[in-house]
Amino acid sequence: MYSTTPRRDVTIVFAGDSGEGMQLTGSYFAHTSALAGNDLATLPNYPAEIRAPQGTLAGVSSFQLRFGSTEILTPGDQCDVLVAMNAAALKTHLHLLKRGGLLIANEAGFDRRNLRLAGYPEDSNPLTDGSLSDYELITLNISQLVASALADSPLSVRERERTKNMFVLGLLAWLFSRPLEPLEQLVREKFAQKPELLEANLRVLRAGYAFGETSELFASRYEIPQAPLEPGTYRSISGNEALVLGFVTAAHRAGVKLFYAGYPITPASEVLHQMERLLAYEVYPLQAEDEMAALCAAIGAAFGGHLGVTATSGPGFSLMSEALGLAVMLELPVVVCDIQRAGPSTGMPTKPEQADLLQALYGRHGEAPLAVIAPATPADCFAAAYEAARIALEWMTPVVLLSDAFLANGSDLWRIPELDSLPPIRPPWATPEHRSNGTFLPYQRDERGVRPWAVPGTPGFEHRIGGLEKEDLTGNVSYDPLNHERMVRARAHKLARLAETLPPQTITLGPATGELAVVSWGSTYGSVYTAVQECLQQGLPVSHIHVRYLHPLPPGLGELLAGFRRILVPELNSGQFAHLLRAHYRVDARSYTKVQGLPLTVSEVVEAIQRALHDEPALHPTGIER
Amino acid sequence: MNQLSTPPALSAKDYASDQEVRWCPGCGDYAILKQVQTVLAELQIPREQVVFLSGIGCSSRFPYYMSTYGLHGIHGRAPAFAYGLKLTRPELHVWIITGDGDGLSIGTNHLLHLLRRNLDVTVVLFNNQVYGLTKGQLSPTSPPGQVTPSSPWGSVEFPFNPVLLALSAGATFVARTLDRDLAHLRMVLARAAQHRGAAFVEVYQNCPVFNDGAFARFTEKESKPWNALFVEHGKPLRFGPNGERAVRLRTTTPEVVSTEEAAPSELWIHDETDRARAFLLAQLWDDPFPRPFGVLYADPSKPTYEELFFEQVQRARQRTTADLPALLRGRNWWHIGNGER
Numbered sequence: 001m002y003s004t005t006p007r008r009d010v011t012i013v014f015a016g017d018s019g020e021g022m023q024l025t026g027s028y029f030a031h032t033s034a035l036a037g038n039d040l041a042t043l044p045n046y047p048a049e050i051r052a053p054q055g056t057l058a059g060v061s062s063f064q065l066r067f068g069s070t071e072i073l074t075p076g077d078q079c080d081v082l083v084a085m086n087a088a089a090l091k092t093h094l095h096l097l098k099r100g101g102l103l104i105a106n107e108a109g110f111d112r113r114n115l116r117l118a119g120y121p122e123d124s125n126p127l128t129d130g131s132l133s134d135y136e137l138i139t140l141n142i143s144q145l146v147a148s149a150l151a152d153s154p155l156s157v158r159e160r161e162r163t164k165n166m167f168v169l170g171l172l173a174w175l176f177s178r179p180l181e182p183l184e185q186l187v188r189e190k191f192a193q194k195p196e197l198l199e200a201n202l203r204v205l206r207a208g209y210a211f212g213e214t215s216e217l218f219a220s221r222y223e224i225p226q227a228p229l230e231p232g233t234y235r236s237i238s239g240n241e242a243l244v245l246g247f248v249t250a251a252h253r254a255g256v257k258l259f260y261a262g263y264p265i266t267p268a269s270e271v272l273h274q275m276e277r278l279l280a281y282e283v284y285p286l287q288a289e290d291e292m293a294a295l296c297a298a299i300g301a302a303f304g305g306h307l308g309v310t311a312t313s314g315p316g317f318s319l320m321s322e323a324l325g326l327a328v329m330l331e332l333p334v335v336v337c338d339i340q341r342a343g344p345s346t347g348m349p350t351k352p353e354q355a356d357l358l359q360a361l362y363g364r365h366g367e368a369p370l371a372v373i374a375p376a377t378p379a380d381c382f383a384a385a386y387e388a389a390r391i392a393l394e395w396m397t398p399v400v401l402l403s404d405a406f407l408a409n410g411s412d413l414w415r416i417p418e419l420d421s422l423p424p425i426r427p428p429w430a431t432p433e434h435r436s437n438g439t440f441l442p443y444q445r446d447e448r449g450v451r452p453w454a455v456p457g458t459p460g461f462e463h464r465i466g467g468l469e470k471e472d473l474t475g476n477v478s479y480d481p482l483n484h485e486r487m488v489r490a491r492a493h494k495l496a497r498l499a500e501t502l503p504p505q506t507i508t509l510g511p512a513t514g515e516l517a518v519v520s521w522g523s524t525y526g527s528v529y530t531a532v533q534e535c536l537q538q539g540l541p542v543s544h545i546h547v548r549y550l551h552p553l554p555p556g557l558g559e560l561l562a563g564f565r566r567i568l569v570p571e572l573n574s575g576q577f578a579h580l581l582r583a584h585y586r587v588d589a590r591s592y593t594k595v596q597g598l599p600l601t602v603s604e605v606v607e608a609i610q611r612a613l614h615d616e617p618a619l620h621p622t623g624i625e626r
Numbered sequence: 627m628n629q630l631s632t633p634p635a636l637s638a639k640d641y642a643s644d645q646e647v648r649w650c651p652g653c654g655d656y657a658i659l660k661q662v663q664t665v666l667a668e669l670q671i672p673r674e675q676v677v678f679l680s681g682i683g684c685s686s687r688f689p690y691y692m693s694t695y696g697l698h699g700i701h702g703r704a705p706a707f708a709y710g711l712k713l714t715r716p717e718l719h720v721w722i723i724t725g726d727g728d729g730l731s732i733g734t735n736h737l738l739h740l741l742r743r744n745l746d747v748t749v750v751l752f753n754n755q756v757y758g759l760t761k762g763q764l765s766p767t768s769p770p771g772q773v774t775p776s777s778p779w780g781s782v783e784f785p786f787n788p789v790l791l792a793l794s795a796g797a798t799f800v801a802r803t804l805d806r807d808l809a810h811l812r813m814v815l816a817r818a819a820q821h822r823g824a825a826f827v828e829v830y831q832n833c834p835v836f837n838d839g840a841f842a843r844f845t846e847k848e849s850k851p852w853n854a855l856f857v858e859h860g861k862p863l864r865f866g867p868n869g870e871r872a873v874r875l876r877t878t879t880p881e882v883v884s885t886e887e888a889a890p891s892e893l894w895i896h897d898e899t900d901r902a903r904a905f906l907l908a909q910l911w912d913d914p915f916p917r918p919f920g921v922l923y924a925d926p927s928k929p930t931y932e933e934l935f936f937e938q939v940q941r942a943r944q945r946t947t948a949d950l951p952a953l954l955r956g957r958n959w960w961h962i963g964n965g966e967r
Contacts (some may be wrong), residue, residue: 031958067959189957231963235956245954252950259710280941281953284713287738293706296699296736300679300710303719308710326700416954439644456695457709458716459674464689466641466698467682476645477690 009068011076016085018061021165026063028586033067037226040067055117069225073526088256107144114511149207149304170208239378239407240270246385254425259301261294265598266349268339271311291316295323302332305455311337325364327414333392340404342597348431351597352406355573372551374402430454442475449494509541513563531605638663653829654805676945681728683750702733705740728768741795762836792826799825806845849922855916862893
């Protein structure tokens with residue numbers, strides 16, 4: 001029998017050629033971890049090219065999974081276990097493996113051809129030349145092991161070869177003391193229509209498990225105790241999936257249809273795909289001809305009395321600028337999700353960045369304020385989408401939701417809310433009181449400054465609205481100078497009133513006043529929170545303030561910031577939120593910025609905190625500060 | 627049961643808003659506005675069921691002058707507003723008002739896609755072959771050589787033929803008419819309004835300020851009979867003051883013939899349901915051919931976007947019962963709490 005070593009948390013990276021099923025392997029293993037009661041976070045990473053050449057560095061696909069017995073908020077800076085299915089996978093991911101970490105390498109992926117494609121020098125093989133002596137290296141010929149497990153299978157050689165990810169899955173299930181049954185169940189669902197493939201995959205899965213048991217290659221098995229999760233119903237969910245469910249739920253709660261229009265763009269396309277499936281749920285989806293049409297279509301639906309939503313990324317978001325200004329002018333409820341990616345221009349489409357913040361706030365001509373909100377984690381995309389829709393529908397305003405590629409594709413555990421626990425959504429429907437002498441007044445605002453929503457098809461409420469400046473109350477075209485100023489201020493005032501109703505900003509972690517506040521927004525939440533947690537454990541005087549509402553800023557944020565001697569703002573851009581805080585609160589917010597198309601790591605933030613506490617400027621790996 | 631009294635019939639004036647119409651004196655837009663209002667009254671469509679969508683340009687001010695619902699949007703995007711509006715409120719009677727700049731320059735893409743999808747809307751394109759609101763620049767329908775502030779040496783571009791473009795995009799109703807022939811304008815608009823599917827109407831509209839008389843040869847008493855061919859379903863393509871001329875097809879090549887010399891059986895009989903011939907008809911442009919006006923093509927049999935979409939919705943609803951809590955849970959979910967897992 002093997003001894004079993006308990007571990008608090010473990011990070012595994014599954015890396016292989018993009019055809020080798022690493023995403024599937026990783027997500028299945030994540031599922032068993034969740035069933036085992038662990039908290040977890042995942043980060044898939046795949047090539048931008050659809051079919052990058054096999055065996056090349058560009059063709060590597062990987063799946064990072066961190067699970068543990070404590071709260072897990074990031075997929076991990078480095079990994080404890082690296083599975084490398086070929087030489088290219090090793091070359092591209094070895095830097096992630098901790099010293100002393102477990103490296104499981106598929107020998108068959110290290111033949112001359114694979115080594116050459118991965119760029120290793122002629123006649124050298126990292127598996128045999130001793131260069132991996134810092135790691136616990138386990139070399140297996142998975143292709144051969146699979147071939148013998150399927151010796152009498154009717155499948156072709158190619159089909160047999162494709163089951164090798166199941167061997168890895170079975171082996172890791174054994175290594176981490178996981179029952180096979182939940183994995184078998186997933187395999188049964190996947191191959192329900194293909195009995196021969198089902199049989200082969202189950203066999204290889206079990207062979208992998210049995211191999212762990214009998215091979216004596218491993219010194220120990222591991223066990224990760226359950227995390228202290230709140231009672232409830234859970235599932236694992238990606239950011240883009242959570243967005244979709246958030247909007248569907250909000251529209252349902254508000255009693256309106258959900259119209260969704262999108263134009264394919266990485267990393268937002270998944271939102272369109274998911275919406276298209278939900279016809280039975282009062283979702284009315286459209287693949288538009290471009291992003292301008294997508295947002296205008298959403299505006300058309302909002303004019304028709306329904307919630308209009310679109311999701312895009314940088315280039316598409318730029319195309320939507322004009323229509324967003326129109327939505328501000330019309331005061332109609334639309335939500336634009338910008339799933340940010342590295343820019344400018346086409347940039348790096350699959351890589352995260354937070355550099356669209358100021359564009360979301362200010363990227364329109366004229367005075368065109370709107371609400372901007374950012375989710376913190378993949379699962380939080382549900383709540384953020386719901387909140388964005390609530391604000392849009394109750395305040396008759398466009399809302400921009402700033403997600404990014406890290407949240408969109410990453411996943412974590414989501415405690416599914418009870419529908420009744422969500423705040424109600426009450427659109428300001430027009431009533432007969434909004435009529436004067438038989439004419440509807442589309443810009444007669446309520447005490448919050450919000451205009452009434454009247455819907456085509458309703459007799460007696462016929463009205464015309466447009467992008468030309470409107471006369472107060474009537475909505476008729478007006479060039480009156482004072483009317484214009486009144487309307488500009490009324491649109492801004494509405495958002496100021498919205499701010500008053502938002503939950504006051506609180507300290508996310510640490511003391512409420514003191515030496516250093518680390519202020520984050522959006523997807524850097526997990527890294528910053530975990531870093532501050534580590535620093536607090538080291539006894540450092542530091543607090544975390546995570547801001548969800550980026551415009552209008554929440555009440556109390558200024559007062560909180562004033563209680564700290566130093567303010568550090570880590571961001572995946574060149575310091576946009578820091579700029580905003582300095583302008584808004586006249587505080588000395590210092591930036592820690594990273595623009596590599598990668599998320600922040602915990603250790604980077606810890607280091608930035610330590611330097612900030614010593615009043616040393618943040619380090620930048622390129623040596624160029626700005 | 628309460629016996630509801632029949633509401634009083636709506637007149638053309640009932641569709642006019644209280645806003646002062648601000649097109650230039652003599653602008654062809656007035657005639658189109660009046661005929662649209664007349665057609666709505668003829669059809670007795672309740673005002674609250676009608677929505678006018680537009681982009682930017684002189685013609686796009688149209689919604690403000692109607693007492694119906696209306697949205698004056700941004701340049702070129704009027705068709706896109708219609709997608710969201712019609713998918714969520716398919717029962718509405720939606721009109722898109724556009725011009726040669728709005729619909730054929732900045733917004734061509736949306737216009738073509740709307741026609742391709744066969745959304746059930748009526749598109750009226752006011753073609754004056756010039757940019758009016760921005761003071762007289764070249765438009766995509768300006769003829770070669772046109773001198774404008776943006777083409778002081780004369781245009782070196784070839785114009786779009788809007789009806790041909792609409793046909794190619796898949797429009798199921800394609801017509802051309804003129805602001806100076808009120809009866810014809812009203813007839814065409816009425817037919818377009820009743821068409822099920824994407825109806826495209828090009829209206830030759832005179833801009834008295836920047837391009838006065840652009841269509842004079844189709845509108846003036848002397849030249850009109852020789853230059854304008856008014857097509858009617860089932861009738862030969864005849865023109866001339868007394869129908870002296872006609873068009874006949876030699877295989878696929880049209881030619882002008884004298885009706886005295888050609889036998890009636892040789893003449894091209896207009897069949898508005900014949901798409902292939904509609905393409906030939908739409909290409910009659912300059913001498914020796916007259917320019918065709920009327921309903922060039924109408925195919926009410928093609929399903930609309932809304933019909934196809936709602937069939938899918940029906941199928942989806944038969945297959946899936948909407949159960950939001952189940953949707954949120956997804957396929958793989960579990961409980962945590964009280965030792966239960």
